[in-house]
Amino acid sequence: MPNAYISGTGSFVPPNVVTNDELREKYGIDTTNEWIVKRTGIEARRFSERGIATSDLGLEAAKKAIANAKIEPHDLDLIIFATLSPDHAFPGSGVYLQQKLGLCDGPNAKFVPALDVRNQCSGFLYSLATATSFVKSGAAKHVLVVGAETHSAALDLTTRGRGIAALFGDGAGAVVVSATEEDRGIRSFKLGADGRHADALAQRVWDIKKRPFIDVDENGNGLVPASDLWANMDGKLVFKNAVERMTTVLMETLLAQGWTGNDIDLFLFHQANLRINQYIADMLAIPPEKTIHNIQRYGNTTAATIPLLLDEANQTGRLTPGTKVALVAFGSGFTWGSCLLEW
Ligand code: UT7
Numbered sequence: 001m002p003n004a005y006i007s008g009t010g011s012f013v014p015p016n017v018v019t020n021d022e023l024r025e026k027y028g029i030d031t032t033n034e035w036i037v038k039r040t041g042i043e044a045r046r047f048s049e050r051g052i053a054t055s056d057l058g059l060e061a062a063k064k065a066i067a068n069a070k071i072e073p074h075d076l077d078l079i080i081f082a083t084l085s086p087d088h089a090f091p092g093s094g095v096y097l098q099q100k101l102g103l104c105d106g107p108n109a110k111f112v113p114a115l116d117v118r119n120q121c122s123g124f125l126y127s128l129a130t131a132t133s134f135v136k137s138g139a140a141k142h143v144l145v146v147g148a149e150t151h152s153a154a155l156d157l158t159t160r161g162r163g164i165a166a167l168f169g170d171g172a173g174a175v176v177v178s179a180t181e182e183d184r185g186i187r188s189f190k191l192g193a194d195g196r197h198a199d200a201l202a203q204r205v206w207d208i209k210k211r212p213f214i215d216v217d218e219n220g221n222g223l224v225p226a227s228d229l230w231a232n233m234d235g236k237l238v239f240k241n242a243v244e245r246m247t248t249v250l251m252e253t254l255l256a257q258g259w260t261g262n263d264i265d266l267f268l269f270h271q272a273n274l275r276i277n278q279y280i281a282d283m284l285a286i287p288p289e290k291t292i293h294n295i296q297r298y299g300n301t302t303a304a305t306i307p308l309l310l311d312e313a314n315q316t317g318r319l320t321p322g323t324k325v326a327l328v329a330f331g332s333g334f335t336w337g338s339c340l341l342e343w
Helices: 020-025 033-040 054-068 093-100 120-136 159-165 235-257 274-283 302-315
Strands: 003-012 017-019 044-046 078-082 114-117 142-149 171-180 185-193 266-269 324-331 335-342
Touching: 003 054, 003 120, 003 185, 003 302, 017 020, 020 033, 033 274, 054 093, 054 142, 054 171, 054 302, 078 093, 078 120, 093 114, 093 142, 114 120, 120 142, 120 171, 120 185, 120 302, 120 324, 120 335, 142 302, 171 302, 185 235, 235 274, 235 324, 235 335, 266 274, 266 302, 302 324
Parallel strands: 078 114, 078 142, 266 324
Antiparallel strands: 003 171, 017 044, 142 171, 185 335, 324 335
8 A cells, every 4th residue: 555645735825915904994894903913813814806716726826736746737636625715606616726727628638536625624634634545545646635715705804794804814725645655644634523513613605495595586686694695603612612622633643643742843733813723732832843823924724724834834944854744723614633744
């Protein structure tokens, strides 16, 4: 059975920087830089322009990851796209990305399978686990895993929505997971979910219980109340569960692997709130130099946070052969996961 390892990383964030002060000055949101920084650590986020889709952000990250892995798009055997902000309700963004990568063009078209993973903040880790299984089973040699989000299109950028609008930003990260006979790579995973809290962080604009699923006027045009249009969150419940679940799943994964926290060179946490990650680091006595964060610059980019961090670590020389890395995430669902790997 081959091992699965990350052979390439890439990332992309849109150039438009929106600071906390700009949320107030440009969008008229009753907030302050102090409130947001104190509670979350976020100083700015990126918003992409109208006309840009999530698959476009994913494409930029994917091209870099493919180049970094020193392969061509046609070497891919599978595309996995993690997002909660897909281009459309359906089909998934994976097929748009496949087409944009040029895989459907000309006589050499390669119609590789493409699937979307809808697991919000832990979507990248669920996708990485899926890619690893494909590679280890021999079903694929190279799998592209993308985490990308366009939150800016679906945030209530008014004072009514400030509890959520201040937290999220756009961005994309990608990795290529490849087969190797070398003794390295992705060592173990643990994934979990607790559907009792499915409504604690949700966007229910699409409500299939209704008939039709969105209320319509006499002309057949959709009418969506603000309470359904925008995401809802029980912030305190999410915060508490994030700390508990991320700490527990990380400990469980380390124990199962026979490693301790001291063995880990780099901890890459999902970037939902700097305070959540500081709690976890304090509880597990993880020194600050063993973590990196990007939430200050990008906000919460959901499925993109961990691949963005991985690319940053790779580009800055933090990942060398043998480096032991722990990845941990938690989010809507609730869903969570942890992965241990040896670079
Ligand atoms: O990937 C998973 C995604 N989400 C998370 O991990 C989020 C986890 N939760 C959190 O990080 C925190 O709950 C938040 C940072 C979201 C909120 O912090 P909090 O201390 O739980 O604040 P709160 O929601 O209880 O709000 C406290 C006050 C409220 O005002 P009143 O009712 O006390 O008058 C809010 O209206 O702060 C107000 N508020 C704001 N004020 C200024 C909420 N958002 C803002 C804002 N600026 N952006």
